[in-house]
Amino acid sequence: MxxxxxxxxxxxxxxxxxxxxxxxxxxxxxxxxxxxxxxxxxxxxxxxxxxxxxxxxxxxxxxxxxxxxxxxxxxxxxxxxxxxxxxxxxxxxxxxxxxxxxxxxxxxxxxxxxxxxxxxxxIDLPVYISPIAVIFNVEGVDELNLDAATIAKIFAGQITSWDDPAIVALNPEAKLPSTPITAVHRSDDSGTTKNFADYLNKNAPDVWTAEPADTFPFQSGEGAKGTSGVVDTVKGGTGTIGYADASKAGDLGVAKIKVGEEFVEYSAEGAAAVVEGSPLVEGREANDIAIKLDRETTDATHYPIVLVSYLIxxxxxxxxxxxxxxxxxxxxxxxxxxxxxxxxxxxxxxxxxxxxxxxxxxxxxxx
Incomplete structure (x- = not known):
């Protein structure tokens, strides 16, 4: 590779x-x-x-x-x-x-x-590869482990408190408050949303039942426009969580994601490894390079919540x-x-x- x-x-x-x-x-x-x-x-x-x-x-x-x-x-x-x-x-x-x-x-x-x-x-030209970070702002919580099913339930509005048993089970050493969760999503049509939703749909289909799309599918949480809008809303809130291009995470908390049996931090290397191991979408013109990302990897050197951004x-x-x-x-x-x-x-x-x-x-x- x-x-x-x-x-x-x-x-x-x-x-x-x-x-x-x-x-x-x-x-x-x-x-x-x-x-x-x-x-x-x-x-x-x-x-x-x-x-x-x-x-x-x-x-x-x-x-x-x-x-x-x-x-x-x-x-x-x-x-x-x-x-x-x-x-x-x-x-x-x-x-x-x-x-x-x-x-x-x-x-x-x-x-x-x-x-x-x-x-x-x-034609689609892949020119920018980046991990999508799950960012959070919870008082007293510096580290957070999450798996796909729990993330899906949070953003679908099924888990509404930070001390929910599903989150506690993944973070037994953390002091999780009873603070309500505010899950922040993109209010505008967003490829970041589609990539995030694709990961959840592939790994937690019983929860994330909606087909991946640029539009956030559930009537839950709080919407914000653009990457900067999501980051600012998470930063300015209490008990907030969101998803954004990792380059904009700043000093917010960033969750580790379960891949296989390990919890993995986002990294450029992990994102690149997923893209390298993914096939091209079939049936496209010769110069139209669309990538079908492997979201279901269990290789802990990979970070599957990744976006490939195209110049069209x-x-x-x-x-x-x-x-x-x-x-x-x-x-x-x-x-x-x-x-x-x-x-x-x-x-x-x-x-x-x-x-x-x-x-x-x-x-x-x-x-």
């Missing part, structure tokens, strides 16, 4: 230098799968708008800053409006690319994509100038430099060498 998860730390200057260096040798991209820009950095001009997953927010800020520094005549704006909003905006032609914690559905792929050339479709782009753009910019930006994001920047700024897991090659080959096919 080839999972390059250990990075050296280096500053923004080094990132910029790497982007520029790869950009200026972009002719190699055509030979090796579009490892960065498909035109010299000094030749790139124009603007791009993207919208979507708030989980990508920190990484997108870092990617945009580095790319624009290396390409001063390019302006990129990314609005972290949520995965569902991003996909809708992209399909309607309001943005040139989308970020999404869910790959396009079969129904969405049957849409007409306004920014794409006539009779062409969009046209296979062929109606405007070739837009295609050049998207290829350049996506190529940087999927490059070693871009992946290291996401690891440094957002705690993301890197693409494996094999997956990175698939993504770069798909980017090279954009026209």
């Amino acid at each position: 080839d999972i390059p998860v250990k990075f050296s730390r280096f500053g923004r200057v080094a990132v910029v230098a790497a982007v520029a260096a790869v950009a200026l040798t972009s002719c190699a991209a055509n030979e090796g799968g579009a490892t960065a820009t498909s035109a010299a950095a000094s030749d790139l001009k124009g603007s791009l708008a993207g919208s979507g997953a708030s989980s990508q927010g920190s990484a997108q800020e870092a990617w945009v800053a580095a790319f624009q520094t290396a390409n001063p005549d390019v302006t990129i704006n990314y609005s972290p409006d949520g995965s569902g909003a991003g996909r809708k905006a992209f399909i309607a032609g309001g943005v040139q690319f989308a970020g999404s914690d869910s790959a396009l559905s079969d129904e969405e792929l049957s849409s007409t994509f306004a920014a794409c050339a006539a009779d062409t479709k969009a 782009a046209c296979q062929e753009y109606a405007d070739p100038k837009v295609a050049d910019l998207v290829k350049a930006y996506a190529g940087y994001i999927a490059s070693d430099a871009g992946q290291e920047e996401a690891a440094k700024s957002a705690g993301a897991a890197p693409l494996s060498a094999d997956l990175a090659k698939k993504v770069q080959d798909a980017i090279a096919s954009i026209k």
Whole structure:
């Protein structure tokens, strides 16, 4: 298994230098799968708008800053409006690319994509891998063990107090209060919700009976918009619990999740291992790379509550100038430099060498 998860730390200057260096040798991209820009950095001009997953927010800020520094005549704006909003905006032609914690559905792929050339479709490019943390704020509780069934019951509204016997059984040494539980979920359409729900549906189907979807399925708990909304609500409440991209967990408590017979902390390495061991979704076009995540692993080196966030782009753009910019930006994001920047700024897991090659080959096919 080839999972390059250990990075050296280096500053923004080094990132910029790497982007520029790869950009200026972009002719190699055509030979090796579009490892960065498909035109010299000094030749790139124009603007791009993207919208979507708030989980990508920190990484997108870092990617945009580095790319624009290396390409001063390019302006990129990314609005972290949520995965569902991003996909809708992209399909309607309001943005040139989308970020999404869910790959396009079969129904969405049957849409007409306004920014794409006539009779062409969009493709999903996995560019950001991150664990989803189960965050909590309970007075007197610093450590918490949870299994899938207990998490499902909490968020479905079936467990309502922190001293519930199911939680006590998993945490015999903890001093759990009788405080009511406030389970905080995303109020907006969210790929993070879909990934979280997919884990619960696969591992506790008797409790989490709803099919995984971007919309939270139960009339329980408290809703909050965006990753930052969930984190702020958990932080500002009492007896709260929520789920969010791990990069935003901050100083909140984070539960250990039962995998096999062990309780496992989230890690970039564990998230990357799950993705590496998961197959691609069948029946997709050659350059549409959607991953069917293995949520039921019992390997304690894996962390199964993971999201793969995609950059969604046209296979062929109606405007070739837009295609050049998207290829350049996506190529940087999927490059070693871009992946290291996401690891440094957002705690993301890197693409494996094999997956990175698939993504770069798909980017090279954009026209």
